[in-house]
Amino acid sequence: MTLNEKIYKWFDERFKLSELLPPIVKHPAPDNVISNPLYCLGGTAFLCFLILVITGIFLAMYYKPTPLEAYNSVEHIMTVVPMGSLVRSVHHWAANAMIAAVMLHMMRIYFMGAYKKPRELNWVVGVSLLLITTTFGFSGYLLPWDQLSFWATKIGTGIAGSIPIIGGYISLILVGGNDIGAETITRFFTIHVMILPITIAVFLILHFAMVRIQGISGRL
Amino acid sequence: MSLIEIEKKEVPEKPVEPLRVRGIPFFPHFLLREVVVMCLIAGSLIMLASIYPAPLLKPADPFDTPTPIYPEWYFLYVFGFLKFWTWDIGPIPAKIIGVSLPMVLWYGLLFLVPFIDRNPSSEFKKRKIAVALGVIALAGILYFTYFSIVHH
Numbered sequence: 374m375t376l377n378e379k380i381y382k383w384f385d386e387r388f389k390l391s392e393l394l395p396p397i398v399k400h401p402a403p404d405n406v407i408s409n410p411l412y413c414l415g416g417t418a419f420l421c422f423l424i425l426v427i428t429g430i431f432l433a434m435y436y437k438p439t440p441l442e443a444y445n446s447v448e449h450i451m452t453v454v455p456m457g458s459l460v461r462s463v464h465h466w467a468a469n470a471m472i473a474a475v476m477l478h479m480m481r482i483y484f485m486g487a488y489k490k491p492r493e494l495n496w497v498v499g500v501s502l503l504l505i506t507t508t509f510g511f512s513g514y515l516l517p518w519d520q521l522s523f524w525a526t527k528i529g530t531g532i533a534g535s536i537p538i539i540g541g542y543i544s545l546i547l548v549g550g551n552d553i554g555a556e557t558i559t560r561f562f563t564i565h566v567m568i569l570p571i572t573i574a575v576f577l578i579l580h581f582a583m584v585r586i587q588g589i590s591g592r593l
Numbered sequence: 594m595s596l597i598e599i600e601k602k603e604v605p606e607k608p609v610e611p612l613r614v615r616g617i618p619f620f621p622h623f624l625l626r627e628v629v630v631m632c633l634i635a636g637s638l639i640m641l642a643s644i645y646p647a648p649l650l651k652p653a654d655p656f657d658t659p660t661p662i663y664p665e666w667y668f669l670y671v672f673g674f675l676k677f678w679t680w681d682i683g684p685i686p687a688k689i690i691g692v693s694l695p696m697v698l699w700y701g702l703l704f705l706v707p708f709i710d711r712n713p714s715s716e717f718k719k720r721k722i723a724v725a726l727g728v729i730a731l732a733g734i735l736y737f738t739y740f741s742i743v744h745h
């Protein structure tokens with residue numbers, strides 16, 4: 374018995390691998406999915422998300438969410454921390470790529486009519502994912518606390534604030550006061566690294582569970 | 594990457610005879626291809642990141658408004674529409690419309706798509722209206738994005 378077989382047997386005795394694996398491993402990937410790269414877009418978005426989680430964790434080790442330190446801590450990441458510039462830049466590009474992939478994914482679903490019965494609710498979960506993803510981008514944009522992020526957030530929260538009825542509450546919750554300041558940056562940081570990751574995890578689980586239960590629509 | 598999409602293509606209730614699906618087996622061929630694609634995407638991101646590092650401008654200064662101020666590219670269309678729409682409707686000021694249409698109404702419509710479009714067919718030719726509306730919406734978003742860049 375080779376070492377591989379021994380390891381396999383050890384796990385097999387405990388977890389019944391030989392029953393669990395074949396349905397996954399032997400299952401043929403359907404032709405229409407393989408031959409059409411448009412089906413990659415959802416997975417691409419997910420891969421970007423995983424990259425964002427990993428690079429984001431490293432950024433959070435050095436980032437300081439206060440008006441006085443935020444900018445300097447980002448500059449420190451860019452100039453002093455080993456590989457810091459690369460990690461932040463990959464985070465930046467993966468974020469943009471994820472949004473683009475999500476939008477293109479949504480367009481594929483729309484134009485292929487993949488949202489129709491029985492997949493209506495998965496479309497609704499999908500639109501929520503789009504909202505969450507863009508909110509990720511919006512909240513992350515402020516964090517470097519440079520001129521552009523500060524003023525773009527000022528205008529952005531202003532626009533959100535002028536939505537009828539709910540706008541006032543949205544901007545109060547986001548800004549945490551009358552003006553963008555210390556309250557805002559800690560809020561945006563919490564939203565960006567705590568609230569949204571947990572929320573997106575829940576919606577991703579729902580999304581993937583539904584894809585798994587309902588299968589990929591294979592009409593085209 | 595599309596790990597999820599593989600699982601459930603068909604699960605025959607009773608495996609009468611193994612359904613022949615044209616395709617490549619998940620393991621190892623499909624997985625190998627997935628890994629290669631993932632490496633390509635990760636590689637491109639690393640390359641982009643090294644050639645164009647993430648920008649960092651001057652520190653924020655609440656007393657010095659810079660020009661131009663750009664939001665993230667995926668919010669540009671909201672800015673563009675706000676600039677574009679200058680007409681009050683009755684008692685509703687233009688600004689309220691300019692904000693509500695591209696955010697509240699647009700996302701509201703998006704959420705409702707499967708419930709508005711009751712046409713069961715997913716063939717391109719049998720859903721001309723849905724496809725036309727999709728193209729119009731897309732063109733609109735692109736146009737307002739362009740508008741926000743030009744009219745700065």
Ligand code: HEM
Nearest residue numbers: 412415416418419479487495496499500502503588589590
């Ligand atoms: C974080 C964002 C998202 C991720 C990671 C994601 C991931 C995925 C994946 C991996 C699939 C399998 C098929 C494929 O890749 O094309 C899928 C299917 C699907 N997605 Fe998404 N998705 C996201 C956002 C969205 C959005 C914004 C919508 C629409 C508004 C959407 C609607 C759907 C629907 C309806 C399906 C089933 C398609 C079918 O059966 O053909 N998803 N998603």
